[in-house]
Amino acid sequence: xxxxxxxxxxxxxxxxxxxxxxxxxxxxxxxxxxxxxxxxxxxxxxxxxxxxxxxxxxxxxxxxxxxxxxxxxxxxxxxxxxxxxxxxxxxxxxxxxxxxxxxxxxxxxxxxxxxxxxxxxxxx
Amino acid sequence: xxxxxxxxxxxxxxxxxxxxxxxxxxxxxxxxxxxxxxxxxxxxxxxxxxxxxxxxxxxxxxxxxxxxxxxxxxxxxxxxxxxxxxxxxxxxxxxxxxxxxxxxxxxxxxxxxxxxxxxxxxxxxxxxxxxxxxxxxxxxxxxxxxxxxxxxxxxxxxxxxxxxxxxxxxxxxxxxxxxxxxxxxxxxxxxxxxxxxxxxxxxxxxxxxxxxxxxxxxxxxxxxxxxxxxxxxxxxxxxxxxxxxxxxxxxxxxxxxxxxxxxxxxxxxxxxxxxxxxx
Numbered sequence: 001x002x003x004x005x006x007x008x009x010x011x012x013x014x015x016x017x018x019x020x021x022x023x024x025x026x027x028x029x030x031x032x033x034x035x036x037x038x039x040x041x042x043x044x045x046x047x048x049x050x051x052x053x054x055x056x057x058x059x060x061x062x063x064x065x066x067x068x069x070x071x072x073x074x075x076x077x078x079x080x081x082x083x084x085x086x087x088x089x090x091x092x093x094x095x096x097x098x099x100x101x102x103x104x105x106x107x108x109x110x111x112x113x114x115x116x117x118x119x120x121x122x123x124x
Numbered sequence: 125x126x127x128x129x130x131x132x133x134x135x136x137x138x139x140x141x142x143x144x145x146x147x148x149x150x151x152x153x154x155x156x157x158x159x160x161x162x163x164x165x166x167x168x169x170x171x172x173x174x175x176x177x178x179x180x181x182x183x184x185x186x187x188x189x190x191x192x193x194x195x196x197x198x199x200x201x202x203x204x205x206x207x208x209x210x211x212x213x214x215x216x217x218x219x220x221x222x223x224x225x226x227x228x229x230x231x232x233x234x235x236x237x238x239x240x241x242x243x244x245x246x247x248x249x250x251x252x253x254x255x256x257x258x259x260x261x262x263x264x265x266x267x268x269x270x271x272x273x274x275x276x277x278x279x280x281x282x283x284x285x286x287x288x289x290x291x292x293x294x295x296x297x298x299x300x301x302x303x304x305x306x307x308x309x310x311x312x313x314x315x316x317x318x319x320x321x322x323x324x325x326x327x328x329x330x331x332x333x334x335x336x337x338x339x340x341x342x343x344x345x346x347x348x349x350x351x352x353x354x355x356x357x358x359x360x361x362x363x364x365x366x367x368x369x370x371x372x373x374x375x376x377x378x379x380x381x382x383x384x385x386x387x388x389x390x391x392x393x394x395x396x397x398x399x400x401x402x403x
Contacts, residue, residue: 001192004191004192004194004196005188005191005192007196007197008191008192008194008196008197009197010197011191011194011197012188012191015184015187015188015190015191016184016188018183018184018187019180019181019183019184019187020180022180022183023176023177023180026176026179026180027173027176027177051197052202052204053204054197054198055198055199055200055202055205056198056199056200058200060306061213061224061225061226062223062224062225062304062305062306063213063216063217063223063224063225064223070209070210070213070214071200073213073225075204075205075209076209076212076213076216076225076226076229077204077208077209077212077229078204079226080226080229080230080234083226083230083241083310084237084238084241086310087241087244087245087310088241088244090245090248091244091245091247091248092248094248094249094252094394095248095251095252095255097398098251098252098255098256098397098398099255101255101256101398102255102256
């Protein structure tokens, strides 16, 4: 088992990063840090996907010989999936940061606890 | 609904501040905070933190146990390297005309998926604009003061004078060689957007507005998306994978440029709306 874990070290790193990001989402009271933590979780998923596409001793999927020999190139599918993931992660981050900026404009804080207090004070 | 309408029309500022609820909210029963409450709350928060840490450690443990069951790293016989990947790599060149198998895959075989991604970016920018557009004069004045403070940095301007043309050329190179080498619409568009952002930060937004006005901005991002839809529809109706590779190569390139336009305007739009609330 240990040799497998060492071999799959990128996947192990990805799982640890995912847990760290999730912990920050749960524990940090600051909304902007929660968005950063979400981005860490995204990055861990990208790392896992990209590592699954690698094949030892093969070149990147730029077909210089006309694609005559598929066994010379790595798997292009994870690269495409990571691209999709990056686009979604950028969009979600941008949208949540815009929402947070709006919230800051109204309540003057991005700290979740102070925000709840301020909301309670206004009777919302 | 009338409050929402007023907000969308730009007549009122933050609807959360006033008039969002039609009925006046009930006054909450306030009671003086007691020391017991405080202690209870602190206890709850401590227990919550402890639970969160335990939960995340369990999660990491489960994930690592799952990783231990994965097939070996970088092995050619892994189930991920199946006939789909072989098919994409093996016939990308003759079917799509793109030497870059990833570009051929995302723009031809999975073109609808990438079209959805472009739409996601487009909609994200619309949402950001809806949320952050400076609607009241006070907000606009604040943003202008912010910009005056930030602009006219001598070091930034001098460096940007050299860097911006290089970044632009690099971005165009990535954009137009997307089907031949690593790169493509997404990375090229992001680099071009970065060049625009650097230009705006160094020389002020007014210089950008001389050539990148509101109308041009809207035209670029909408026509990018439309160009994608039209070209991909054309590709599908001409016979998709059966299209002759010389023609298909041109279609891939045009679609790449369309994606680049969408991504570039989205990146610059995010920057503009975050810093100033308008283009």
